[in-house]
Amino acid sequence: MKVVFIIPCFNAEKNIVELATSLISQKDDRWRAIFIDDISEDNTHLESSKLRSDKFCSIKNKEKKFALRNIVEVSRQFQEMDDIIIAVIDGDDSLCNPNTVSLLIDSYKKGNDVVWTAHAWDVNGMNISKPIPQKVDPYAWPWSSSHLRTFKSSLIKQINDSNFKDINGKWFKRGYDQALMLPLLSISKSRMFIPEVCYRYNINSVSIKHRDYEERSQISTINIVRARGLLR
Numbered sequence: 001m002k003v004v005f006i007i008p009c010f011n012a013e014k015n016i017v018e019l020a021t022s023l024i025s026q027k028d029d030r031w032r033a034i035f036i037d038d039i040s041e042d043n044t045h046l047e048s049s050k051l052r053s054d055k056f057c058s059i060k061n062k063e064k065k066f067a068l069r070n071i072v073e074v075s076r077q078f079q080e081m082d083d084i085i086i087a088v089i090d091g092d093d094s095l096c097n098p099n100t101v102s103l104l105i106d107s108y109k110k111g112n113d114v115v116w117t118a119h120a121w122d123v124n125g126m127n128i129s130k131p132i133p134q135k136v137d138p139y140a141w142p143w144s145s146s147h148l149r150t151f152k153s154s155l156i157k158q159i160n161d162s163n164f165k166d167i168n169g170k171w172f173k174r175g176y177d178q179a180l181m182l183p184l185l186s187i188s189k190s191r192m193f194i195p196e197v198c199y200r201y202n203i204n205s206v207s208i209k210h211r212d213y214e215e216r217s218q219i220s221t222i223n224i225v226r227a228r229g230l231l232r
Contacts, residue, residue: 001083001105004153005033006074008067009044009091015202016047020056022095022200028102029055035091036070037061044091068164068176078153085115087150088180089199095148096120096200104150107192113155114181114188119147119199131193138185139229143178143222147199151184159183162231166224175221186230 005023012019016035023033037045037060048058061070071088078084085108089095097103100117107115118127129146132138138145163183165171172179185191 001030001085001108003031003085003087003101003104003150004078005031005087005089006071007033007035007089007091008038008070009035009040009048010038011040011042011044012091013040013042013044013047015092015094016044016051019089019091019094020048020051023055024053025098026095026101027098028105030105031055031101032057034059034074036074038066038070039064066171066173066176068173068179069171071176071180072156072161072164075153075156079157080154082152082154084153085150086153086156087148089148090202092202093147094200094202095198097196097198099196100148100198103194103196103198104148107194108152110190110192112188112190112192113152114145114184114191115150115194116145116181117148117194117198118196119201120197121201121203127197129193132185132191134191137229138182139226145181145185145193146177147201149177149181151181151188155184155188158187160231163225166221172221172225173217175218175225178222179225182225183230 032055035048035058039061045060075086118129130144132144164179
């Protein structure tokens with residue numbers, strides 16, 4: 001079993017080394033990482049390409065896809081494999097626990113197919129993630145699986161892409177965390193929350209230029225996703 005970290009990046013140049021270091025510091029080496037530069041305006045791709053290890057792969061998009069589409073398309077490359085764990089790290093965040101990989105693999109060996117961890121906001125350490133009862137509908141439950149978001153790669157094979165798109169068939173640009181995780185949580189047979197803090201969330205991300213607009217767009221996506229539920 002191996003963890004594949006998918007890392008969508010936009011203008012994350014200044015954080016690449018810190019993020020990569022948090023991965024290299026893992027005590028368990030059963031992982032690899034895929035950086036995806038989504039038409040950054042800085043040297044994100046250059047910095048990720050400098051990482052001299054076969055653990056890292058760097059992709060530079062030729063078109064703007066935004067995080068959700070990047071994550072789904074790369075995840076689908078592994079959907080026929082039952083021993084791959086997909087874990088998502090935003091390009092301006094990082095891990096903060098050297099045991100993260102071990103904790104994830106141990107959780108999946110227990111039969112879980114969706115796992116998430118506690119996280120810490122860099123300004124106040126606040127964590128909003130918590131357990132979700134197995135029998136509840138995740139679409140009707142308060143948002144609880146914020147970071148670190150992970151799932152078995154084979155699970156996404158069961159999710160129709162329509163769950164990741166708006167009514168016009170366009171991929172959601174914002175609010176991707178719930179658009180991605182709610183369908184996966186909905187079909188999961190066993191899900192688990194790891195209370196150990198594993199993820200450092202950068203609330204002052206430099207990749208967000210117009211925070212008020214982006215937050216409104218995020219809320220719009222979340223409302224759509226929750227109102228319609230799982231699309232078969």
